[in-house]
Amino acid sequence: MTGKIIKGISGFYYVYVEGAGLYECKAKGAFRKQKIKPLVGDMVDIAVLDEENKLGNVEEILPRKNELIRPAVSNIDMALVIFASAKPDPNFNLLDRFLCMMEYQKVPVTICFNKMDLIDKEKQDELRAIYEPAGYRVIFTSTKTGEGIDTVRHILEGKTTTVAGPSGVGKSSIINCLQDEIQMETGHISKKIERGKHTTRHSEIIPIADGTYIMDTPGFSSMDVPGFEKEDLWTCYPEFVEHEPYCRFQGCSHINEPDCGVKEALERGEISQVRYDNYKLLYEELKSRQRY
Ligand code: GDP
Ligand code: ZN
Numbered sequence: 001m002t003g004k005i006i007k008g009i010s011g012f013y014y015v016y017v018e019g020a021g022l023y024e025c026k027a028k029g030a031f032r033k034q035k036i037k038p039l040v041g042d043m044v045d046i047a048v049l050d051e052e053n054k055l056g057n058v059e060e061i062l063p064r065k066n067e068l069i070r071p072a073v074s075n076i077d078m079a080l081v082i083f084a085s086a087k088p089d090p091n092f093n094l095l096d097r098f099l100c101m102m103e104y105q106k107v108p109v110t111i112c113f114n115k116m117d118l119i120d121k122e123k124q125d126e127l128r129a130i131y132e133p134a135g136y137r138v139i140f141t142s143t144k145t146g147e148g149i150d151t152v153r154h155i156l157e158g159k160t161t162t163v164a165g166p167s168g169v170g171k172s173s174i175i176n177c178l179q180d181e182i183q184m185e186t187g188h189i190s191k192k193i194e195r196g197k198h199t200t201r202h203s204e205i206i207p208i209a210d211g212t213y214i215m216d217t218p219g220f221s222s223m224d225v226p227g228f229e230k231e232d233l234w235t236c237y238p239e240f241v242e243h244e245p246y247c248r249f250q251g252c253s254h255i256n257e258p259d260c261g262v263k264e265a266l267e268r269g270e271i272s273q274v275r276y277d278n279y280k281l282l283y284e285e286l287k288s289r290q291r292y
Pocket of ligand 2: 244247248252253254255257259260261262263
């Protein structure tokens with residue numbers, strides 16, 4: 001049978017097989033010899049050892065579509081990053097940090113501003129104006145009014161999506177809304193996993209419909225992806241990339257150099273000041289890190 005690893009806890013892999021349920025599996029010793037470690041998100045072939053108790057063995061890891069480092073997970077199609085429209089106000093620095101990490105790992109991102117019931121249309125447009133010119137899809141939701149939740153469901157359909165966001169923005173509320181429909185089918189999953197839960201929070205994939213999975217990503221990934229240097233930063237700002245050819249200097253940092261295409265675009269209002277200011281902050285942060 002083929003399924004998806006939705007959680008891994010101390011040597012056990014929880015494999016969800018559509019239509020059959022959740023199997024608690026061990027990985028054969030062979031993987032260790034091959035130096036392949038099963039990852040959450042992996043599609044795997046399993047051999048069932050005990051159908052009644054749903055125990056099995058991971059026999060083979062199917063080829064990975066991609067593999068992220070932060071969070072450690074495979075076969076991710078998209079990232080959904082959730083912030084509150086207000087209460088708390090969105091932390092743009094944190095958001096840009098996340099966007100950069102996803103750009104660097106080539107994962108498309110949708111930005112969701114929840115608690116839209118707390119802001120007016122004008123404020124919505126302000127938020128859009130920061131991120132839409134950068135090429136991101138921006139959606140607004142409210143778990144209070146239900147607005148936008150269907151859009152989220154539609155965007156997720158048929159994909160495996162990593163869902164991230166700082167605490168207090170309504171991430172759990174949104175995930176609960178999405179889960180409603182198949183709660184009966186998957187309700188037993190969390191119970192089974194609960195037993196093995198004794199360490200820090202791990203990433204966990206939640207099946208929300210056939211072929212549709214979300215991964216609840218704990219916390220926020222920092223910028224410590226191996227190999228990520230300050231020189232890479234501008235390449236993770238899609239709206240900078242199109243203006244970089246107009247920079248006079250090769251290797252322009254877009255901070256102090258004259259005749260910088262990016263700064264000129266900023267002056268013309270084609271790049272958001274919020275995005276540019278965060279770029280400078282993140283650049284300085286990466287620069288000071290490299291001294292060690
Ligand atoms: P999490 O920490 O991101 O998982 O956030 P929760 O789902 O626990 O929600 C945090 C708080 O925000 C709770 O008090 C929720 O009732 C509230 N909340 C969640 N969604 C909305 C929303 O759409 N509008 C408003 N006004 N409050 C919300
Ligand atoms: Zn430049």
